[in-house]
Amino acid sequence: MSYGLYDHHRRYRRRVWARVGKAALWLILLGGVAGFSYLVGVEQLKSREGSMQEELAAMIAAKDKAERRAQQLQQIAQTQEVRANELEIRLQREVPGGELAKLTELMARKLAEGVNPERMAFVIEQTSNPRSCVRPETKRFVLPTPIYKGANTQVAFADGTIIVTGEGVPARNEGGNPEAWYDPTKPVKIRFTDAAGKVQETEGVLPLTHKLITADKEVRLTVGAGARSFVEVTGEICRFP
Incomplete structure (x- = not known):
């Protein structure tokens, strides 16, 4: 158990x-x-x-x-x-406005119509307000060349305060030899001397234009070809300003 x-x-x-x-x-x-x-x-x-x-x-x-x-x-x-x-x-x-914009548009249209730009520039240059000017006077002188530097080679305007002279390229004869007178078909140099002795010069084929301011006068000079050896200078003298 x-x-x-x-x-x-x-x-x-x-x-x-x-x-x-x-x-x-x-x-x-x-x-x-x-x-x-x-x-x-x-x-x-x-x-x-x-x-x-x-x-x-x-x-x-x-x-x-x-x-x-x-x-x-x-x-x-x-x-x-x-x-x-x-x-x-x-x-x-730079973008013209007002009257200038109208003139710019007019010139652009005229150029598009074929107007000569040089003619247009000339017209604009000649356009001005009425001025007080004396009657234009024309004088002539013999344009000097490297061969001829004799007498009568300058003229004076504005009571002798502006002297105009210059130099041209000699013309050539049939044999190709240089002559004493200048060739009007070639560029010339025209010099302008004021009363202070300051000389300004312009160059190119005639006719040429130039403007000077002296004392109280504005003198506009146009130089063109004259008889053989000569250039003719037309001076317009106006009050300035």
Whole structure:
């Protein structure tokens, strides 16, 4: 009887310990699963944090880039505004308005119609308000050449305050030899000397025109070819201003 009772108690303890072992095994298994889940969660959090930091850095870089671009656009806008103001000022200064615009349009139309621009310039040059002038006077002199530098090679206007002289290219005879008189088909040099000794010179094929201001007078001189060796100078003297 005592043997059977002992065996019963031993089997009972075995079952108890088996249950305890199973419970402990389950606890260990659950602890492992929980630990693994915790580690996985930590790694996910770390990965998520790293991704968020990268995203934040990218957003900050994009913000800085946008601010720099905005500053560049602002500078470009300011530069364009300054250029626009300069162009507006230049346009107002250079594009004619009022009566000048009408005259510009008229000249453009006349040029398109084939009017000679030199003739138009001459007409404009001769156009002025009424002036107080004396009767034009014409004088002539022998135009010097490298071969002839004799007498009667200058004339005076405005009470002797303006001296006109010059130099021409010698004409050539049929044999090609130079003559003493100038060739009116070649350019000449005409010099104008005022009372102060100041010399002005104009050059070209005759006729030539020149204007001088001396004291209270405006002197307009036209130099044209005359008889052989001579040039004729017409002087118009007007009050100035």
